Amino acid sequence: MVKIKDGLVLDVEGLRMRYGATDVLHDVTFQARPGEVLALLGPNGAGKTTTIEVLEGFRARSAGRVEVLGEDPARADESWRARVGVVLQSWRDHGKWRVRELLAHLGSCYTGYTEPWDADELVAAVGLTAQANQKIRTLSGGQRRRLDVAIGIVGRPELLFLDEPTVGFDPEARREFHGLVRALGDTTVLLTTHDLHEAESLADRIVVLDGGRIIADGTADELAKLIVGEDEVRWTHDGRRFTRSTTESTRFAFDLFREHGDEITELEVRRSSLEDTYIALVRRAEETSR
Ligand SMILES: Nc1ncnc2c1ncn2[C@@H]1O[C@H](COP(=O)(O)OP(=O)(O)OP(=O)(O)O)[C@@H](O)[C@H]1O
Numbered sequence: 504m505v506k507i508k509d510g511l512v513l514d515v516e517g518l519r520m521r522y523g524a525t526d527v528l529h530d531v532t533f534q535a536r537p538g539e540v541l542a543l544l545g546p547n548g549a550g551k552t553t554t555i556e557v558l559e560g561f562r563a564r565s566a567g568r569v570e571v572l573g574e575d576p577a578r579a580d581e582s583w584r585a586r587v588g589v590v591l592q593s594w595r596d597h598g599k600w601r602v603r604e605l606l607a608h609l610g611s612c613y614t615g616y617t618e619p620w621d622a623d624e625l626v627a628a629v630g631l632t633a634q635a636n637q638k639i640r641t642l643s644g645g646q647r648r649r650l651d652v653a654i655g656i657v658g659r660p661e662l663l664f665l666d667e668p669t670v671g672f673d674p675e676a677r678r679e680f681h682g683l684v685r686a687l688g689d690t691t692v693l694l695t696t697h698d699l700h701e702a703e704s705l706a707d708r709i710v711v712l713d714g715g716r717i718i719a720d721g722t723a724d725e726l727a728k729l730i731v732g733e734d735e736v737r738w739t740h741d742g743r744r745f746t747r748s749t750t751e752s753t754r755f756a757f758d759l760f761r762e763h764g765d766e767i768t769e770l771e772v773r774r775s776s777l778e779d780t781y782i783a784l785v786r787r788a789e790e791t792s793r
Pocket residue numbers: 522527545546547548549550551552553554
C-alpha cells in the first residue's frame with residue numbers, strides 16, 4: 504500500500520480545468536487529512552462535480568497537482584481504485600439484480616484488495632434489510648439512494664466521495680444516513696451538497712467554491728468569523744414585524760428600546776447560521792468578481 508505523503512488523503516494544488524476556451528476551475532488548492540469529513544459547497548455551476556470527478560480519476564485535468572491517497576488519480580491503478588468509494592447519482596443498469604445479491608457480487612470484486620463488507624451487515628447498516636431480496640428497479644427513490652451509498656462503501660474505502668448523497672431522502676432517511684456517515688469513523692469523506700444543515704452537521708471542514716475558485720475553507724465557526732457582524736435582529740413594533748441585519752446588534756437593540764420603549768413587544772437577535780454565512784460569502788465573491 505502506498506504511504507500517504509505528509510498524512511494527507513487529498514492534496515490538491517493549483518488545479519485548473521478548461522472546457523474549450525472556458526476555465527471552470529482556477530487554481531483550486533485544498534487538502535484533507537485522514538478521517539476528515541469535508542463538504543464542498545457552491546452555487547450551481549461552481550465546479551464541484553468537476554473537482555470531484557478529477558479527484559475520482561474520471562476526468563483529466565488541464566493543469567495542477569492532484570494527489571489522492573498518495574497517488575495521481577489520472578495514473579492510478581486497480582489497487583488504488585479499490586481504496587476509493589464513489590457514490591454516483593444512481594446506477595441505472597442493475598434493475599434486475601436483487602439488493603443483497605448485487606452487494607455480495609460487488610463485495611466479491613474487492614477480495615484481494617480490501618476487506619469488503621459482509622452483504623447482510625451492509626444491507627442492515629443502510630437500512631435495507633426489508634428490501635434485501637427485492638429487485639433494484641422496484642426500490643423507491645430514497646431506498647435507491649441508500650443502495651447507492653451501500654455500493655460506494657462495500658469495499659470499506661479509505662476515502663469516500665459523496666456527490667449530493669441525500670437528494671430525495673425523507674427526513675428520517677436523511678438522519679439515518681448522517682448517522683451512517685458519522686459511523687464510518689476512519690474513512691475520509693468528500694461530500695458535495697446544497698443542504699447547508701447537512702454540511703454543518705457532518706463536515707469537519709467546509710470548502711466553498713464559486714465560479715471555479717475557492718472563496719473560503721475552514722470550520723463553520725471559522726467561516727462565520729470571515730463575515731463580520733451579520734446578526735439578524737427581529738422585533739415587533741405596534742403589532743408589525745421588522746427584520747434588520749446589522750454589525751452592531753447590541754447597540755441597535757439598545758437604540759430601539761430607547762426610542763420606542765414598551766412599544767417593542769418582541770425582540771430576537773439571531774447569530775448568523777452557516778446558510779447566512781454561505782450566502783454572504785458567495786455574494787461578496789460575486790461582487791468583487793464583477
Ligand atoms: N463536459 C463539459 N463541457 C463543457 N462545460 C462543462 C462540462 N462539464 C461541466 N461544464 C461546465 O463547468 C462548470 C462547472 O460545472 P460542475 O458540474 O462542476 O458544477 P457544480 O458545482 O457541480 O454544479 P451543480 O451544483 O449545478 O451540480 C459549469 O459552468 C458547467 O456548465
